[in-house]
Amino acid sequence: MSFSPDYKNYKDAKISDDTMQAMRDLRAVTGNTMDLNIMNIRIGGVECAVVSIEGMTSTDAMSELIFRPIMQLNDKGKTSPQRIFEFLTEESLLAAERKTLFTYGDVIQFLFSGFAVIFTDTIPKAVAYGIQGYDKRSVSDPKSEQTIHAAQDSFTETIRTNLSLVRRRMKTPALRFEMSQLGEKTSTDVCIMYLADRASPEIVRRIRTDLSRIKLDTIMTSEYLQPFIDESYENSIFSSVMRSERPDMICTCLNEGKVCILVDGTPFCLILPTVFADNFRTMDDYCQKSFYVTFTRWMRYIAFFLAVAFPGLYVALVMFHPEIFTMELLLNLSASEEATPYPLVLEVIMLMVLFEIMREAGLRLPKAVGGAVSIVGGLIIGDAAVKSGIVSAPLLIVIGITATASFVLPSLYPAISVLRIVFILAGGLGGLFGLSLAIIVLMANVNNMNDFAVSFTAPIMPFCRSSVKDVVSRASFREYEQKHSTIGEYRQTDEPPRKGKGSE
Structure with missing residues (x-):
């Protein structure tokens, strides 16, 4: 299929089985942008192409994991396109992340995420390998939530790194990561995090629904999402959505049944739902005597x-x-x-x-x-x-x-x-x-303020006897052994139908 330079409906278009035509299509979709790298190679007499974005992939990893195995296959002489595609998808371990692509929309998405994509002539599909190599900031000390005795690491702008910081602390299969892309132009990675055995399924479902309805062109920071998931955003001076740059604080909130949202490109994580008393807690509170x-x-x-x-x-x-x-x-x-x-x-x-x-x-x-x-x-x-x-x-x-x-x-x-x-x-x-x-x-x-059926003034109003101690003090860890309260205890079962963007 041939594209014109102003072609816009590329997302669902199938990949051409002619490699040279597929390269022309990619150049048309991207406007032949300067950072599009296309390397045409011949493997066993079959025309192939390796496509990447300059600065998004690791040159060393591409040479070691992509070029060297392919050249070994090329040394074996003549082979068929199907044989090459089976080698790329089934018989090799060129990278830890591998995905078969069928449309140009998938190709663009993975290319701009730091993947290398390989096209094979006469095969109307492509294979993407995760060999990201773009520059990123290393994990550093917290800037806005400094503590004395707690951990001294914080989130970065790379969402994969942030997910690993959380997973390293919570080695439980109940921890769930749900990744999606939001933003018509940016296709920003957004991840919903929660513990399946503590978070309310209703809260998770409503957050998932709210995020899926966002139609913004660009999403640069996590605050772009807040007006769509915070029910009281325009009606109250306070907010039921908090943010934190500390992985240990996020793990604490997850253990309380809250849902956290990470956005690629920002070192802060959204926490919801929260109550007023949550603003008066720090991680040092769990490192001192009661x-x-x-x-x-x-x-x-x-x-x-x-x-x-x-x-x-x-x-x-x-x-x-x-x-x-x-x-x-x-x-x-x-x-x-x-x-x-x-x-x-x-x-x-x-x-x-x-x-x-x-x-x-x-x-x-x-x-x-x-x-x-x-x-x-x-x-x-x-x-x-x-x-x-x-x-x-x-x-x-x-x-x-x-x-x-x-x-x-x-x-x-x-x-x-x-x-x-x-x-x-x-x-x-x-x-x-x-x-x-x-x-x-x-x-x-x-x-x-009653976001997600959780009153912002809980556990004072409505009164929750088992959790009210945490408002003015901190329960001892021996008490946590007996019972660890969650945000679900504050939820009101007689909640009225939800209004606004997230209504069903």
């Missing part, structure tokens, strides 16, 4: 309160409820605020915006100077602002405490940064009454 874990976990809850509500509470008390302060502190606050030219609410918002700008600058600049810009900028600008009378010194202390507390929970930082502004406005407009109203609205929104 009493210390209880202490650190409560510190994280306190840090969350300070990061979200402390500036708004300060504004509400100073503007509407000054009687709560002692006389000495009240006089100091009054003197500080009278020396500033702007209203207190405007001061707080101005400092918070300035903090976010410095944080963003620190993230985007090279690491060698990024941290210095944030620290030096905060010290110099903060000191100059106080001395010039633009902001008050007590307010600068409040912002410093808030900024420090917000770094304790990196997974909640996007929600914290927005909620902080909301609480400042609520406290400035209505005092403690405004804060109470904001909390009620927030709680109503959070309680409405």
Whole structure:
């Protein structure tokens, strides 16, 4: 079959039994792209072709595993095309991964995945061998989820490497990997991971269905998938989908009956469904005694309160409820605020915006100077602002405490940064009454999150006695011997029919 350069319906087209015609077809489909390598060879008098993509295959592996065995077959003299094809598919072990291809769509998919494809004249099929050799980043230390006692490896951008990191830790046949390709242009590998004896079949089925309905042209990171699998993505400030770069954390979540999704090209794994309390856990919690874990976990809850509500509470008390302060502190606050030219609410918002700008600058600049810009900028600008009378010194202390507390929970930082502004406005407009109203609205929104029939506030609401201890502490490993809870215990059996993209 002959192709024109603008041929688009190649995916289901059968491979031509004429090798030279098949090569012309491939050049037409790919627009004769520069990195398409076609090596025409003759084996025992039969025209063949070895096709690969430059930079995607290993040259050494191709020479050792492909060319040398084929040349040995060529030394045996005349042979038939069928004999060559049987040698390639049945009588040789040229590579660990081998696949027989029937359409040009399969050929393109495997070529661009780092496979070498061999065509044989008069045979309307091809054989693909996995000899990938593209450059990839090696396994390194975690960047955003650092721990002291837990493992020090993290995911990379290569999905096969990430799968091996998980499999190495969980040597059980119950661990399932389901691979698919998403994205009309990118054909990105996406893998669903779960434990068959712990994950809910209903959750796995719904995630599989949601992913199959994605029609995006390109999928570059795992976050491209989140709007399609997170039911509360557009309705809540929080998310029931977490992400992690740690293989040990993923294994822990799998053991709890959760489902994880890996996307090729991104070093983060999606975890779902999750609850609010999951954001306050770290792998170090499983490396310390329970009493210390209880202490650190409560510190994280306190840090969350300070990061979200402390500036708004300060504004509400100073503007509407000054009687709560002692006389000495009240006089100091009054003197500080009278020396500033702007209203207190405007001061707080101005400092918070300035903090976010410095944080963003620190993230985007090279690491060698990024941290210095944030620290030096905060010290110099903060000191100059106080001395010039633009902001008050007590307010600068409040912002410093808030900024420090917000770094304790990196997974909640996007929600914290927005909620902080909301609480400042609520406290400035209505005092403690405004804060109470904001909390009620927030709680109503959070309680409405019920993704995959799992309430985001579980195991507090609805109350689950066997799991509530893990919210404020960590159960001992002797208790885990008796019973290890899973996310399935939080599921509500009287779940209403699902709405949205994943509805059946």
